[in-house]
Amino acid sequence: MRKWSNYFVNRKAAVVxxxxxxxxxxxxxxxxxxxxxxxxxxxxxxxxxxxxxxxYGTINILKADGALDKRLAEERNIKIEWIEFPGGPQLxxxxxxxxxxxxxxxxxxxxxxxAAGAPLVYLAHEPASPESEGIIVPKNSPIKSVADxxxxxxxxxxxxxxxxxxxxxxxxxxxxxxxxxxKFLPPADARAAFExxxxxxxxxxxxxxxAAQTATGGTLLANGTGVVSNHEFYLATRxxxxxxxxxxxxxxxxxxxxxxxxxxxxxxxAEKLSPQLGIDVESLQLAAGRRSYGVQKIDEDLIKGxxxxxxxxxxxxxxxxxxxxxxxxxx
Numbered sequence: 001m002r003k004w005s006n007y008f009v010n011r012k013a014a015v016v017x018x019x020x021x022x023x024x025x026x027x028x029x030x031x032x033x034x035x036x037x038x039x040x041x042x043x044x045x046x047x048x049x050x051x052x053x054x055x056y057g058t059i060n061i062l063k064a065d066g067a068l069d070k071r072l073a074e075e076r077n078i079k080i081e082w083i084e085f086p087g088g089p090q091l092x093x094x095x096x097x098x099x100x101x102x103x104x105x106x107x108x109x110x111x112x113x114x115a116a117g118a119p120l121v122y123l124a125h126e127p128a129s130p131e132s133e134g135i136i137v138p139k140n141s142p143i144k145s146v147a148d149x150x151x152x153x154x155x156x157x158x159x160x161x162x163x164x165x166x167x168x169x170x171x172x173x174x175x176x177x178x179x180x181x182x183k184f185l186p187p188a189d190a191r192a193a194f195e196x197x198x199x200x201x202x203x204x205x206x207x208x209x210x211a212a213q214t215a216t217g218g219t220l221l222a223n224g225t226g227v228v229s230n231h232e233f234y235l236a237t238r239x240x241x242x243x244x245x246x247x248x249x250x251x252x253x254x255x256x257x258x259x260x261x262x263x264x265x266x267x268x269x270a271e272k273l274s275p276q277l278g279i280d281v282e283s284l285q286l287a288a289g290r291r292s293y294g295v296q297k298i299d300e301d302l303i304k305g306x307x308x309x310x311x312x313x314x315x316x317x318x319x320x321x322x323x324x325x326x327x328x329x330x331x
Contacts, residue, residue: 048079049240049247052091052103055084055187055277056207056287057232058126058255058295059104061262061269064276068254078247086186089159092118092235101240102251106133106161106205107231111310114328115319119238121330124252125302126232126259127292130224133162133205135169136194139217143200146173146222149180152200155193158184159318161230162203164309167316168227177316194218205230206287207279214283229305234295241330252295259293298329 049072053059062068063082072078085091088105089112095103096118113120135154137143143152146169156162170177185193187208194202195216204212212218224230234252241248262269270284277284306325313319 045076045078048081049101049244050081050083050099052083052085052094052100054087054091054104055279056205056273057104058259058262058293059102059234060277061258061273062251062255064272065258067258068251071250071254072247075250076247086188087157087160089113089157090186092120095120095235095237098237100237102234102236102248104232104234107229107233107306107309108161108164108313109159110233110235110328111306111313111323111325112159112319114323114325115310115313115321120235121238121241121328122298123234123236123241123248123330124255124295124297125234127294127296128229128231129291130226130228130230131290132209132224132287133165133203133228133230134209134223135166135201135203135221136209136212136218137201137221138194138197139219141200141219143221146170147175149173149201150175151179151181153181153183153198154201154203155183155185155190155199156203157186157190160205161228162205163318164312165224165228165230166203167312169222172227206291207277207284210287211279211283214280214286231302231305238330256295259295262288263293303329 051059051063053063069080072080083094083100085094085103088109091100091103091105092109092113094100096113096116110120110122135146135149143149149170154166156166166180166182167177170180183193183199187204190199190202190204191208191212193199194212201221202212213220234255236248266285266288267281269288270281273279273284274281303325310319310323310325314322
């Protein structure tokens, strides 16, 4: 009798256990999305991300504003380590060796970086700002047109957007790229060479262009209008973008918010950035007034434009191999 009694007791216990298990599984099934979301949120907490920036650009404005730092700290307990670079090529060198997670550059640097094997991906871009870069010559220079640069010494930051600007402006003027003595220097050294008169022209972007115009009275020989687009790109390592899409989304949302504000407040923007950049308000306001704002998705037209730049650089033997921009697009 005790044998059968034990049987029924054990069977009853098993039934209760199964019912309890079914309730738990049902609850998990009903909240599976929330659990996955919670797991993802937990995975992107308590980390430090490294963001590279240059003097000027939306990411630079984000740093000065502090909104991105605040949001990531409050929502995910994430810290940002901001690292400054003199130009896009230097920034992407750091990204290539794993010293950065996210950064921003113009059109040309990611092409050189991709050709060098950097594991980068495009996240988004800003609208075209062709007036934000140009070729400047000293005050009272005998050089009056781009065609006059033949046989002259021109300085620029190798692999930057202005490198492509020079190529296209020379092409438009009917001057062979090889007929110009191109020297490569980062912005600070190029400015010194320009002021000493050791170079005939300087190809540079804002705010350095605006600062040089304001301080030296230099003449703007040509800008990018009608020749190049001059987009600003948001870039990341592929591993970071694939592992932390939520952080990427927050970054782009905050970038767009600060862009909306910046477009309508050029003077206030200049005043906000001046202490951080060490550039006068007048020059920064000039630069702010000739750039475009608004975070945009990478589309087919943008990819085609980047591919055209890459193919041009390869034809001039400035990059060692043909690259496919699609290889750097998040699928």
